[in-house]
Amino acid sequence: MFEDFFLRALLGGIGASIAAGPVGCFVVWRRMAYFGTALAHTVLLGIALGFLLSVEPIFSVFAVCAIVAGCLVLLERQQYLSVDALLGVMAHAIFAAGMIVVAFMERVRVDLIGYLFGDILAIGTVDLWLIFGTATVVTAVLWMQWRNLLALTINQDLAAVEGVPVERVRLLMLFILAAVIAVGMKIVGMLLVVALVIIPAATARRFVATPEQMAVLSTLLGIISVLAGLFASLRWDIPAGPAIVMAASICFAISLAVPVRSSGNSG
Amino acid sequence: MDANGSAGASRHRPLVSVHGVCVRFGRRNVLDQVHLAVHPGEIVTLVGLNGAGKSTLVRVILGIIKPFSGTVRRAPDLQIGYSPQHVPRDPIMPMTVRRFLTLGAAASHERLDAVLQEVRANKILNFPLSEISGGEMQRVLLARALLRRPDLLVLDEPLAGVDITSQNELYRLIADIRDRHGCGVLLVSHDLHLVMAATDSVVCLNRHVCCSGKPRDVLRNPEFASLFGHDLSESLAIYQHAHDHRHDALGEPDALTPRANDSH
Secondary structure (H helix, E strand, O other): OOOHHHHHHHHHHHHHHHHHHHHHHHHHHOOOHHHHHHHHOOHHHHHHHHHHOOOOHHHHHHHHHHHHHHHHHHHOOOOOOOHHHHHHHHHHHHHHHHHHHHHOOHHHHHHHHHHHHOOHHHOOHHHHHHHHHHHHHHHHHHHHHHHHHHHHHHOHHHHHHOOOOHHHHHHHHHHHHHHHHHHHHHHHOOOOHHHHHHHHHHHHHHHOOOHHHHHHHHHHHHHHHHHHHHHHHHHHOOOHHHHHHHHHHHHHHHHHHOOOOOOOOOO | OOOOOOOOOOOOOOOEEEEEEEEEEOOEEEEEEEEEEEOOOOEEEEEOOOOOOHHHHHHHHHOOOOOOEEEEEEOOOOOEEEEOOOOOOOOOOOOEHHHHHOOOOOOOHHHHHHHHHHOOOOOOOOOEHHHOOHHHHHHHHHHHHHOOOOOEEEEEOOOOOOOHHHHHHHHHHHHHHHHHHOOEEEEEOOOHHHHHHHOOEEEEEEOEEEEEEOHHHHHHOHHHHHHHOHHHHHHHHHHHHHHHHHHHHHOOOOOOOOHHHHHO
């Protein structure tokens, strides 16, 4: 019915949405949108290092993201600069470093646009395995740590008293965010990957009463956006990554028109 | 009635005690040589001005901060129920009272109902957290602490954001819970009026313990008076006297356990 590349794109987009949906909820709840954007800026350096060391870019991007996230957590403890300013410094410094490394490499320069804006229609079979592998790991971690992650998000001290290993769960949160960014950049590129994470979660909020409902709905909205964006891209011959993000944004705009559900007061 | 708590220790052994605790942030001494102990069935109230180190001391007792020097001893298998000073209720987080209560410990529907009944907030189980009042939120936090069947309740500013009539009620509630469960209570408060009315012992903190003891004695302590002002100190002494009478005359029916049995 469809060309193979289109089918792979559909599957890849769905896989990425499964990982991005619940993680996006935590990004929204914990106000980590800017943190996510800063992490996405490290993608370029990850890709360049991947080419230099001949490893699959998903792995090198994840590694660089995770290391930067760890550094940010350590730097957060200093009192001198606000986290906000710190993120701005780190993100752009690492992005610039990435650009410089890339400039030395003939092979990558050709694909720069592809990495900035994503190339979902070029997803191969290996990519699909990597995407679904990552989605499985992320979902498993979320499943096992769900209550800990939620308790931590609500109040860190309370969670600590109730036996949540706070530092470990915080690191886990950052790692799965790094993993989602590494996967999402394949779909919509590093400039739009945070949109794929945040917009479905922000849209879902208006229709749910519990965190679990929000995670599920956010995943569904992500999948709907991928389907809508890909078909729009096929129909009108527009770039796929931006079409997906536009579809998600249109869902968000429509959700604003729907009155907020005042959850379960009657029941 | 599970009045004995489960810490196992004798009534005279403290649930938690800190000895000579110092905490430093950078080069600043936030706590200096602090001593404090909470026994089963005892309400200890920590008072002090803003920046006196009250919340820091609480976090030391909870084990979240390691002291720079000094020791913290907890009874073996001590269960702590904690109500933090400020739990932000951001509307971006869809969270019902029911879901919030089960975040700390799994609980059956019956148990959730019973605990909310105990803190007198039984009609709000399915309400969103962001839509309940400040007083209801304090009760929900208390309920979440009670779900852990604590030997020690640590309540950081449990009267914050609560209107003045409910404050009195909430304070009675805390005393009732102590009577019913026999747990120790460590309260942090800057509202001296209510504190003085129902606490067993007061610790006045100003980076160091500037005075401690029974409310009546602390009020007469010159260091306390100089910290909070002589006028306030005197008006509190009168307030406390008046409250004693009212308390005796009312004789709350659901607070049957005489407090004297618990502390001696």
